[in-house]
Amino acid sequence: MWTLDGDGPLYQQVYRAARRAILSAELAPGTRVPSTRGLARDLGVSRNTVILAYDQLFSEGYLAAREGSGTFVASNLPDDLTESIRSDRGERRQADIFSPRLAAYGRRLVDLSDRQPLTWEARAAPLSFDFRYGRPNFFDFPHDTWCRVLARRARRASVKQLDYGPPAGRDELRSAIAEYLWRSRGVVCTPEQVVVVNGSQQALDLAARVLVDQGDRVVIEEPHYPGARLAFECAGAEVVAGELDGDGLRVDSLPADRPIRLVYVTPAHQFPSGVNMPVQRRLEVLAWAEKVDTIIFEDDYDSEFRYSGRPVEALQGLDRAGRVLYSGTFSKLMFPSLRLGYMVLPAALVAPVVAAKAVCDTGCSALDQVALADFMQEGHFDRHLRRSRTRNAKRREALLHALQRYLGDRVEVSGVNAGLHVLAWLQGFAARRLPALRRRAAEQGVGIYPVSPYYREPPKRAGLLLGFASLQEREIDEGIRRLASVLDGES
Amino acid sequence: MWTLDGDGPLYQQVYRAARRAILSAELAPGTRVPSTRGLARDLGVSRNTVILAYDQLFSEGYLAAREGSGTFVASNLPDDLTESIRSDRGERRQADIFSPRLAAYGRRLVDLSDRQPLTWEARAAPLSFDFRYGRPNFFDFPHDTWCRVLARRARRASVKQLDYGPPAGRDELRSAIAEYLWRSRGVVCTPEQVVVVNGSQQALDLAARVLVDQGDRVVIEEPHYPGARLAFECAGAEVVAGELDGDGLRVDSLPADRPIRLVYVTPAHQFPSGVNMPVQRRLEVLAWAEKVDTIIFEDDYDSEFRYSGRPVEALQGLDRAGRVLYSGTFSKLMFPSLRLGYMVLPAALVAPVVAAKAVCDTGCSALDQVALADFMQEGHFDRHLRRSRTRNAKRREALLHALQRYLGDRVEVSGVNAGLHVLAWLQGFAARRLPALRRRAAEQGVGIYPVSPYYREPPKRAGLLLGFASLQEREIDEGIRRLASVLDGES
Numbered sequence: 001m002w003t004l005d006g007d008g009p010l011y012q013q014v015y016r017a018a019r020r021a022i023l024s025a026e027l028a029p030g031t032r033v034p035s036t037r038g039l040a041r042d043l044g045v046s047r048n049t050v051i052l053a054y055d056q057l058f059s060e061g062y063l064a065a066r067e068g069s070g071t072f073v074a075s076n077l078p079d080d081l082t083e084s085i086r087s088d089r090g091e092r093r094q095a096d097i098f099s100p101r102l103a104a105y106g107r108r109l110v111d112l113s114d115r116q117p118l119t120w121e122a123r124a125a126p127l128s129f130d131f132r133y134g135r136p137n138f139f140d141f142p143h144d145t146w147c148r149v150l151a152r153r154a155r156r157a158s159v160k161q162l163d164y165g166p167p168a169g170r171d172e173l174r175s176a177i178a179e180y181l182w183r184s185r186g187v188v189c190t191p192e193q194v195v196v197v198n199g200s201q202q203a204l205d206l207a208a209r210v211l212v213d214q215g216d217r218v219v220i221e222e223p224h225y226p227g228a229r230l231a232f233e234c235a236g237a238e239v240v241a242g243e244l245d246g247d248g249l250r251v252d253s254l255p256a257d258r259p260i261r262l263v264y265v266t267p268a269h270q271f272p273s274g275v276n277m278p279v280q281r282r283l284e285v286l287a288w289a290e291k292v293d294t295i296i297f298e299d300d301y302d303s304e305f306r307y308s309g310r311p312v313e314a315l316q317g318l319d320r321a322g323r324v325l326y327s328g329t330f331s332k333l334m335f336p337s338l339r340l341g342y343m344v345l346p347a348a349l350v351a352p353v354v355a356a357k358a359v360c361d362t363g364c365s366a367l368d369q370v371a372l373a374d375f376m377q378e379g380h381f382d383r384h385l386r387r388s389r390t391r392n393a394k395r396r397e398a399l400l401h402a403l404q405r406y407l408g409d410r411v412e413v414s415g416v417n418a419g420l421h422v423l424a425w426l427q428g429f430a431a432r433r434l435p436a437l438r439r440r441a442a443e444q445g446v447g448i449y450p451v452s453p454y455y456r457e458p459p460k461r462a463g464l465l466l467g468f469a470s471l472q473e474r475e476i477d478e479g480i481r482r483l484a485s486v487l488d489g490e491s
Numbered sequence: 492m493w494t495l496d497g498d499g500p501l502y503q504q505v506y507r508a509a510r511r512a513i514l515s516a517e518l519a520p521g522t523r524v525p526s527t528r529g530l531a532r533d534l535g536v537s538r539n540t541v542i543l544a545y546d547q548l549f550s551e552g553y554l555a556a557r558e559g560s561g562t563f564v565a566s567n568l569p570d571d572l573t574e575s576i577r578s579d580r581g582e583r584r585q586a587d588i589f590s591p592r593l594a595a596y597g598r599r600l601v602d603l604s605d606r607q608p609l610t611w612e613a614r615a616a617p618l619s620f621d622f623r624y625g626r627p628n629f630f631d632f633p634h635d636t637w638c639r640v641l642a643r644r645a646r647r648a649s650v651k652q653l654d655y656g657p658p659a660g661r662d663e664l665r666s667a668i669a670e671y672l673w674r675s676r677g678v679v680c681t682p683e684q685v686v687v688v689n690g691s692q693q694a695l696d697l698a699a700r701v702l703v704d705q706g707d708r709v710v711i712e713e714p715h716y717p718g719a720r721l722a723f724e725c726a727g728a729e730v731v732a733g734e735l736d737g738d739g740l741r742v743d744s745l746p747a748d749r750p751i752r753l754v755y756v757t758p759a760h761q762f763p764s765g766v767n768m769p770v771q772r773r774l775e776v777l778a779w780a781e782k783v784d785t786i787i788f789e790d791d792y793d794s795e796f797r798y799s800g801r802p803v804e805a806l807q808g809l810d811r812a813g814r815v816l817y818s819g820t821f822s823k824l825m826f827p828s829l830r831l832g833y834m835v836l837p838a839a840l841v842a843p844v845v846a847a848k849a850v851c852d853t854g855c856s857a858l859d860q861v862a863l864a865d866f867m868q869e870g871h872f873d874r875h876l877r878r879s880r881t882r883n884a885k886r887r888e889a890l891l892h893a894l895q896r897y898l899g900d901r902v903e904v905s906g907v908n909a910g911l912h913v914l915a916w917l918q919g920f921a922a923r924r925l926p927a928l929r930r931r932a933a934e935q936g937v938g939i940y941p942v943s944p945y946y947r948e949p950p951k952r953a954g955l956l957l958g959f960a961s962l963q964e965r966e967i968d969e970g971i972r973r974l975a976s977v978l979d980g981e982s
Contacts, residue, residue, distance in 0.1 A: 008674050030510035055799075061769035074771075098812040099839040100786050103726075103752075106701035106843045113846040138650045152641045159629045183499055198689065198852035204849050210597035230850055235594075248952035261594075280565075295591050321589040335653035337857030350588040352597045355604040358720055360696050361689035363854045366828030 002043065007117075008140020008164055010045050017043075018053055022062050022073050026128040030075040033063060085465055104214065108234050119141050124264035129479030130447035133272075133421035133467025136332050140388040145380050146334075150371040161366050167280060168343075168350075168360035169196025172373035177342050180376060185300065186313030188342045195353055196364050200301060200341040203327035204228050204362070207262070210352045216261035219294075221249050223454035225271045226271030228299065237261070241456055244270065252283045255403050260294040267315045268303030270417035272454045272465050282315050289323050300328045304385055306418040307393040322346035330372065332420060333385060338368055392420060398473035399466060399480070406484035420469040423451055426462040429487070434462050437490055493534065501536050502543035508534075509544055513553050513564050519655035521566040524554060540717075550553055570593035583684040587640050593703070599725050620970030621938035622914035624958025628821050631879040635870050637825075641862040652857050658849035659841075660687025660833075661857060668833050671867060674703070676791065678805030678817055680835045686844055687855050691792060694818035695719050698753070698788055698834075699726035701843045707752040710785075712943035716762045719755050719790065728752070732947055735761065739768035742775045748956050751785040758806045759794030763945045763956050765906020773806050780814050791819045795876055797909045798884040813837035816928040822862065824876060825913065831859055883911060888955060889964035890971070911960040917953040917978070925953050928981055 004010070021027045033039075036054060037120055041048040057063045064074040102110065153161075168174065173193040179185035181194075197203050204227065207242055210370025212218060220229055222241035229239055242263070243253035247264055249268050254263070264287065267277035277285070289296050298315045306312070316326040329341035329440035358365065360407060388451050403411050412421040429437075434450045439447050451463035494510035495501070512518045523532075531538040533580050545562060548554045555565040560717045593601065659665065659776075665682040672678035672685075688694050695718065703709060705727030711720055713732035720730055731755070734744035739761050745754070756776065758768035767777070780787050797803070807817040807906045820832035830866055836844055848854065884901060890913055894902050905914040920928075932939050942954035 002618075061771050098814050098837060100702065100837075101704050101815075102843055103700070103704040103707070105704075106847070108848060109701065109846045113849070129887050135654065138653050141653075143648065147642065147645045150645055151638065154638045154641055162632075162828050163626065164827040198855075201850070202852040209592050209594070210600065211591065211931065213594040216594070227850075227853075233705065234850055243705050250620075323589050324592075331655075336655040339852065339856045342593045345590060346591075352593055352601050355599070358604070359600060359692070359718075359725055360851065361693040361830065362718075362829065363861055364689075365830045368856055368858075374915050402706050 001232045004043065004152045011049045014039075014043060014045060014049055014053035016416065019062060019387045022057070027073050029073050032074050033072075033073060033329065065142075085302055090362075104236065106236060108236065108307065112230055127442060128445040129448040129471065129475055131464075131466040131468070131479060132447055132470065133447065133465045134332075135387065135467065136335065136420070138335060140316050140391055141335060142384055143382060146375060147379070149374045149378070150367070153371045153374060154367055157367070162268060163371060165363050165366050165369075167363045168196065168354045169364060170369040170373065172377075172393070173369045176373045176376040180346075180381070181314070181326075181328070181344065185303065185328075186317035187344055188317050188319075193345050193347065193350055195343045195345060195350070195357060196369060197341050197343060198339045198364055199331055199336075200299060200329040200360070201227050201231070201284065201326050202344045202357075202360075203341055204231040204299075205296070206233050206329075206353050207325055207354045208237070210349070210356050211295060212237045213263055217255070217259065218261055219254060219263040221265060221270060222456060223272055223451065224264070224351045225266070225299070225301075226299075231260070232264070233354050244273055244275065246275055247281040248275050249281070249285060251281070251288045254288060254292075254482065255287075256292065258292050258294075260292050261475075262295045262297055263289065264297045264299065265300045266301065268300050268306075268312055269416065269419045271299075271301065272421070272423055272451055274421070276312060276416040276418065277315075279312070280402060282318055285315070285417050286318060286323070294323070296324045298324050298326045302332050302419050303328075303331060305389060305392055305420055307389065308417045313446070314316075316344060319346075322348060325349060333381070333388075334372070334375075334440075338372070340364060340368055340372060347388055348357055392469055394473060395468040395471065395476060396422065398476045402477045402480035405477075407487070410487070417486045421465050421467040424444070424466055426464065426487070428460045429490075431458060431460055433490065437462075438484065440486045440490065441483055444486055446479050446482050446486070448483065494640055495534065498900060499905060500538045502547075504967075505534060505541055505544035506547045507873060509548055510553060512980060513548070518564050520564050522563060522564050522717060524562050526561075559587070561944070570745070588968065594726065599727065603721055603724055606884055611883070618933060618938040619936040620962065620966055621971065622957040622959070622970060623938055623957075624821075624956050626961050627826065627911070628791070628879065628882070628960045629884055630873070630919040633871060633875055637862075637866060640871070641858070641867045644862045644865060645858055648858070650764055651860060652803050655914055656854050656857050656860075658854040659845045660685065660855060661860040661864065663868075664860045666674045667834075667864045669802060671872070672805070672817075673817070676819075677808035678793065678835055679808050679810075680817075684836050684838065684841055686834045686841070687834060687920070688832050688834055688848065689830045689852070689855055689859060690822055691790060691818050691820040692718050693851075694820075694832055694834045695722040695755075695788070695790075696792045697844050697847045697907065698816055698818075699723050699728070701788060701847050703728045708750065709752055710745060710754040710755060712761060713947060714942065716790070716792075717945065718873065719788075721754070723753070733838075735764055735766065738772040739764055740772070742772070743781045745779060745781065745783075747779075749783050751783050753786045753788055754780065754864065755788045755790065755804070757790045757792065759791055759797070759803055759816070760907065760910045762790075762792065763912070763914055763942055765910055765912070766906040767909065768806075770803075773809055777809060777811075778807070779812070781812065785814070785862045787815045789815050793818060793823050793910050794819075796883055796911055798880065798887060799908045804946075810837075812820070814838060815842060821958060824872070824879075825866075827865070829839065829859055829863070831855060831863060853856060871937060883960055885964060886959040886962065886967060887913065889967045890959045893968045893971035896968075897971050898978070912956050912958040915955045915957055917955065920953045920978070920981075922949060922951055924981065926951075928977065931980065932974055937970050937973050937977070 004013035004017055023198050025108055036047050036050040040050045061074055064069050065071050112473040173196055174194040178189050178191045208231045211233040212232055216237050217240050218232045218237040219240045219242050221244060233239055240255060243250045248266055269281060300314055314326055316324040325343040330338055410427050412427060416445060432451060438448055449465045451465050452458040494700055495504035495508055527538050527541040529834060531541045552565055553660050554562050556562055665685040666714060669680050669682045696889050699722045703723055703726040707728050709723045709728040710731045710733050724730055734741045739758060740756055759807055791805055805963055807815040813818060817835040821829055901918050903916040903918060922943060928937055940956045942956050943949040
């Protein structure tokens with residue numbers, strides 16, 4: 001007799017057992033099925049259980065009724081039906097033999113991701129002195145306040161808030177962002193030009209989709225953030241690297257011939273080198289963009305963290321023609337898993353990008369958006385920003401001091417007084433020796449990260465990206481002390 | 492003397508005033524700037540305010556210092572710099588004259604969205620008897636329980652939860668989804684095959700990006716959900732319409748010649764017609780897919796709402812070769828603005844789709860994911876589903892009863908006993924008369940929605956999509972009564 005798989009409600013077990021019997025032709029098409037009473041007795045289940053199971057098989061077309069003569073296995077089942085017994089659980093997994101042809105986008109995606117995996121996840125075994133970069137300090141964040149704002153918005157959720165919303169984002173958040181960007185970054189925009197996205201990666205992706213065709217030339221800085229290159233290369237762009245100097249992207253290193261679809265820049269705090277682009281250079285970049293008739297993607301990922309004076313105003317604020325597409329994220333100011341960022345678009349690009357956002361995912365999660373709007377409008381955001389700016393300034397000082405104290409002129413620090421990381425070049429230490437150094441350092445609980453992955457042509461000299469936000473000042477000091485002693489051992 | 496714009500901190504106002512003076516060449520390159528003391532007096536601000544403003548201009552390169560002879564306007568500013576005065580706020584907006592060339596994707600996006608806008612937003616002026624479809628009943632949802640689960644997870648957020656997470660989704664949610672789908676939908680998968688996405692629209696978009704090249708043929712049902720067609724057409728697909736009968740997609744209406752990249756189906760409850768695909772037809776579709784070597788995208792958007800017996804098992808559960816890409820959403824079971832859905836992928840597609848998700852947005856918001864996982868694991872989800880299924884069954888009955896009572900055989904209802912809407916054909920009433928009917932109905936507080944937008948070739952007869960989930964039974968009865976009297980007036 002049939003055996004029940006013991007998974008889920010009884011009538012479902014009976015349903016699956018009977019279905020298996022039919023699919024395996026143990027119950028041949030056209031034959032009468034066991035009576036509900038008989039089967040119930042044999043299986044030791046209630047008759048209603050069997051009736052429910054039969055109803056289901058009936059509604060799915062496995063069973064058919066004949067006027068006045070009971071229930072039969074449907075006789076019009078396709079021949080290969082018996083085959084699909086294998087579709088039952090377990091037996092099926094390894095039978096996944098089909099491997100579909102990928103589209104060009106999919107193939108580029110797989111090739112490029114293999115070559116340089118984008119991993120945002122924290123390391124498995126945490127280190128006591130981990131100089132990992134690209135993270136805020138989670139303990140600086142006023143979590144209780146955030147939870148209070150969030151819970152209040154959740155409790156008072158209106159139908160409007162629970163329903164589908166505008167793809168461009170909730171009005172209250174778009175206004176809060178526009179106001180904040182004008183006040184703190186000199187970004188010139190109305191709320192209508194702001195599109196809320198799932199972090200800056202989506203800003204890059206939407207720009208690439210709307211603007212970049214296969215074969216188009218896109219200029220990026222060298223070195224650069226790989227997530228940007230990946231987005232453009234997946235879209236089929238031919239990526240052209242522009243060189244850097246102490247003032248950021250060197251305009252004289254850029255192609256002067258058209259067409260160039262887009263140029264990706266990080267003027268406030270070049271990633272990863274940390275240099276800042278002064279106003280003259282910004283105007284040269286704008287003039288060049290005008291000349292070659294291209295679009296500028298300004299990634300302003302961490303410029304809020306500027307420790308002397310106020311942050312240089314955004315390139316977008318100098319743009320006269322509406323060529324600058326500005327983007328920022330809340331990952332470094334709130335926390336990464338909030339997955340909220342924004343684009344500020346030239347008038348001409350608002351409609352296409354909003355349409356793209358709608359087709360991509362119809363819009364971001366509502367609760368996070370409205371809670372963040374409250375968090376900003378009630379001043380919590382600015383307060384947190386000021387506080388964490390002070391703390392990170394101290395951490396940066398501690399790092400520079402420790403580097404000076406323990407490594408002296410064996411290290412050369414690049415970049416301006418800003419951001420959440422420092423780029424340190426190890427003098428007289430070859431890049432090829434870094435893997436060994438990293439292992440030795442990790443043994444001492446020190447996590448260090450080479451800058452090489454951010455170059456298309458890895459440099460010969462050994463550069464380290466040292467993130468300081470997530471460490472305390474004394475941890476920073478101790479970490480660098482240990483690194484120095486490891487270096488002593490290596491040389 | 493310079494006027495301050497009164498916006499923001501004083502030193503920023505002074506900074507902008509001085510910047511304007513420089514950009515407008517009122518302060519020519521190379522000339523000495525007013526002394527801090529003098530300017531402070533003239534503007535009636537503190538000297539420190541002026542010093543802060545000058546520091547900023549200095550750090551941005553507008554000002555330069557000459558050994559022992561004070562501060563001057565930088566002489567090496569590009570000539571066209573004076574131009575950028577216009578970049579100051581207000582004056583700039585209308586100067587957005589640049590209109591960039593869009594990529595092919597962007598152009599298709601704009602054309603197609605214009606032709607058929609995807610609007611998920613609720614109507615401005617709510618109607619008392621709005622038969623809008625595609626929404627759950629927000630008052631059925633156990634909001635307090637959800638807020639409790641959410642707040643608990645928010646309060647106890649770990650660093651891991653606040654940090655960047657796996658692009659495929661949080662493990663706890665992927666496991667909860669896999670378990671739920673196997674138990675309730677007969678979907679055969681491991682948690683590793685589940686990818687969490689921002690609603691089913693992103694599932695469509697990711698599939699289109701990874702699988703569809705420009706010019707590829709994609710089969711969709713006619714009529715169909717326009718969000719699906721848009722995703723595929725934006726990717727450049729040539730969309731081929733398959734015909735329906737009472738058993739869903741007619742295989743004999745499908746092209747028998749290769750290549751066909753993908754076929755999009757809604758077997759459990761065809762949208763919008765509401766027909767269900769019985770097992771024989773499902774196996775025919777699978778056999779056809781095998782023959783033409785194509786991929787099946789199974790959109791299981793609302794099959795949880797099946798009112799007689801349990802939902803027919805997913806097509807994915809019958810798939811032997813791993814050709815079926817299964818997708819579902821929480822928009823109808825939780826609420827739309829949660830923006831969470833899932834894909835269940837054949838083994839061969841997991842890596843490319845996860846890579847695509849990573850490049851798109853690096854992953855969904857963490858809090859929503861972990862809270863939903865708790866909500867499911869603690870049984871709240873199943874309880875809510877059972878309860879709302881019962882309520883919606885009653886609402887559907889009430890609708891059918893009212894249609895019978897007030898319209899009798901002037902209306903023909905299509906579709907099976909499932910879902911959150913009913914497709915009703917008005918007999919002897921031409922489609923072209925619907926706009927007038929809608930206006931008249933709205934005057935009576937009744938919201939009705941024609942089915943025509945879901946056809947590429949709008950039918951001659953007048954079809955209405957009647958959503959019943961968000962109305963009470965007596966509202967449904969009254970709404971149809973009013974509709975009937977409006978119809979009397981029209982005929």
